[in-house]
Amino acid sequence: MLHVETVAVDHPLQGLVWLPEGKLRVLDLRTLNGQPAVATCSAPAEVLALMRDGAVCGGAALGIAAAYALALAARRPVPPVAWMEALQPLMDELAAIQPMAAALQWALGIMRQTVVSSKPGDDMALRLLQAAQAIQAADREANQVMARLGVQLLRRHKASVHRIMLHGYGGDLSGGGGGTTYGVVRSASAAGLVGEVLVNEARSTMPHAEAGVFELVRDGVSASLHADVEAGRLMKYDGVTWVVVGAEKIAANGDVIGPLGSYALAILAMHHGLRFMVVASTATIDSSLPDADDLRPDQLGCAPGGFGGGEMALDVTPVELIDAIVTEKGIIEQPDEGKIANLMSVRQLH
Structure with missing residues (x-):
């Protein structure tokens, strides 16, 4: 379930934060000049909704959010041979949010390559999380x-x-x-x-x-x-x-x-x-x-x-x-x- 809370105006401006408990924290850009609101996402659909609604803005931020959405999706048990098939519909939905955002498509390409290059027995959730974190660090x-x-x-x-x-x-x-x-x-x-x-x-x-x-x-x-x-x-x-x-x-x-x-x-x-x-x-x-x-x-x-x-x-x-x-x-x-x-x-x- 999506959890929304407000934060103090002097809170560090961190738009997307992966939490130790395996959830994504999203600072809603639309509320920045008022009482900033933070959404905690535990499912990819929640991240997707925030991206579509404008809480996340900019190709790079959309790309990072999309990468974390895929990392969340990989936490579900899926037979290893079916990972690409299982994640492709979500990748398509994420890509369609802003087709002209090259950084979003670039990030999705990295996540796709991470899946394709995986080996049997790999921890896909961990691999995709590491890839998402690397994308975020590279952009920073x-x-x-x-x-x-x-x-x-x-x-x-x-x-x-x-x-x-x-x-x-x-x-x-x-x-x-x-x-x-x-x-x-x-x-x-x-x-x-x-x-x-x-x-x-x-x-x-x-x-x-x-x-x-x-x-x-x-x-x-x-x-x-x-x-x-x-x-x-x-x-x-x-x-x-x-x-x-x-x-x-x-x-x-x-x-x-x-x-x-x-x-x-x-x-x-x-x-x-x-x-x-x-x-x-x-x-x-x-x-x-x-x-x-x-x-x-x-x-x-x-x-x-x-x-x-x-x-x-x-x-x-x-x-x-x-x-x-x-x-x-x-x-x-x-x-x-x-x-x-x-x-x-x-x-x-x-």
Whole structure:
């Protein structure tokens, strides 16, 4: 049975925690700016429901949660020869939650390979738990590296003090810990490089934007919430120097599939002479997708007249509008297909 409780606002922000008793603890992102709620899951269906309902946000967090859901599923007695057959329906359901989340599909690929490579007599529950924990640790390490590299990039293009516009949630609860975009601005703020962070709120990003401001302020970062329709005015009059976004998937040529509104912000940033940074691990890079130009709105979670299903609404930012992509393997400035291919040839973390 799913158990839900509240935690104090000063509780460490750990989105997904495997408990010693063999259950998964999930901090509900939707409640972060109020009285944070924690759900304790003992069955994969409970994790699946939280993922579908938006309690877990971001491809990396979805991937980690999916890995733990499979670890929970493997605690049931199943004949060893039938493990793949037994787990495949759950894998399909997990993959369908956000098809464009490359990090989710990457994590499921690792879990699938763990099952396929197992030997008779292996403890499948233990193997899948270890794989899930490794995925979470790798994402946490990647976030730490990206935060350092993002600070290096900001130093390289130093203003008297940076004023950063953030779009989409990339905080502690978006993956294994530390955050992607939020990790960069948090580290940059601690280094004295950031004066204020402007967090965009749009229909497609509520309530995550409010939760994001709560998280940043909680960590001592000067942050404020603004409607996305104010972005142009803020860029023109309020000294914004960088727009920073995350990614659900990056095509081989550098096109970025990210939170709805990223494309419009990239156009505004180019018009106003601002720099546009994408922060995402290499798990989001899909080398099998040449470019994202021809993706249809329904493939991006957007239906005519509104947003489709429970998926996050996404859009495509063309590579020519992007100044830099920060990954755990390095920074790509003025990205293109050749630079991304070179980056992916470097063996590290992912």
